[in-house]
Amino acid sequence: MNSSLPETAVPQTDFAALADAAWPALERARVGAWQVRFAEGVTRRANSAWPAGGEADASPGALAAVESAYRERGLPPLFQLSGNDGAVRQRLIGRGYRVADETLVLAASVAPLFDTSTDAAVELADEPSAEWLAVWWAVDGRGGDAELDVARRILTGVPALYAGLRVDGAVVSVARLALVGGGWGGLYTVATLPDHRRRGYSERVVRALLAAGAARGVRDAWLQVLASNSGAIALYSRVGFTEAGRYSYLVGRLAVPPAGACRA
Template sequence: MQAERQQANLPLVRRLEAVSFRAWPAASVQYDGSWQVRLTGGHPSKRLNCVVALDPSDSRDIALRLERAARKFDAYGRPLVVRETPLTPKPLVEHLIAEGWTCFEEVVTQTVDLTALDIPDTLDHLPTQDVGRFVDASLALQGQDPALKPVLAEVINSIKPTVGMFLIEDPNAGPVASLLCVQDNDLAGILLFAVSDKHRRRGVGMEVLSSALRWARMRGARMAWLQVSTDNEAALSLYARLGFVEAYRYRYWSKDGSQ
């Protein structure tokens, strides 16, 4: 991560971090200096429940600030999670390592130039306006608890940029693929992308992703971004076929390896 930190385009990292916060807004956002404390009761997303530092030079009082953040997480019944990006101060990472924290997931942020993407400007699928229907499908495809529906709907409804909710459904089998596209001026974020196990490797993922990217491009987006776990080989292969390339990586840390 430290070598990647040196190579990362920090202005691009800052821009993509900011747009990702708008695309996936936490219910509670507090600042301790330049450290952002993100919490969302009732939803397990790590991006909605983490501490992320936004200035490489802001490394004062690390232990004290982590302790303050831990109290906030305790109030939500959650373990403290730190999200390390190329903007994270090096002394903070060194402190986590020295204190025995565990890095439990690495994620790559990728981008693609939509203006150069070779896809026709026709839409195979139009975004749905039915948040409840989309949320039901998304939770089912990701194998998540249906009880998360109210809080996930609340997260989606709180997104301020333009949202496109894409669904492919089968009359008999139910939801086949779902994807949330958030268009924020000239940037488009891909989130909640899921394909049913029975329909993978049949071109369905490419179909819904291409539709979302065309939709965003027709609305003025010039670059698309997404975040995917480095161990998700199927998704990485799909994105590579469309021309997505790595912008930077980030990692999650916790005291006891819990997520």
């Protein structure tokens, strides 16, 4: 654990709850012990179920109820599970689910790492501009204008800061810091256009954004990054982030499997 992190910050922090607030689904409901989230299929984070506020319910009835909630909306059932949810993970695998997107949760204490100096090339705003959205969507987007509109509604569903680094008159690197309260900020959508990579732009955007967050009262920050993304992990390590947890998704079939095709 990073020595810059307060000793009590990470063990007492529910990062799944922070992320749920920072990347808010357009619709949500409780199905037993599960919080189910829907956003027209745009991003796994906003279209998955997680065990909010307690242990995951691995009973066949509870899992079937979650599955029905997604299939009724034309979405494949999707569960977000941490490393502590081994029982439900094995139950889902037995029902034919596949594991996807192992993700690291990284955290850092902001104040000791960032000063209030400014990077003149980095622009900050409280709303994502069309140019900002275009850069992010060009790197991470999946879909067309309709999906981008859903993504914009997710992004703006909670107060946030948006940073964009401009080179030769055009924004080429972006990031978002969700302001969820309690001194925490969530770092999301770090993206640099392919032709402008390996020039340190993402690190400049991240540092400027966290400095701006510190000025808004952010004391600690977290982010999520795919465990396979070694380049991004190296970037965040340079900035001061270290691992605080991990999770993955369990992806089910859109259609109900035939009787006897899976084990409960």
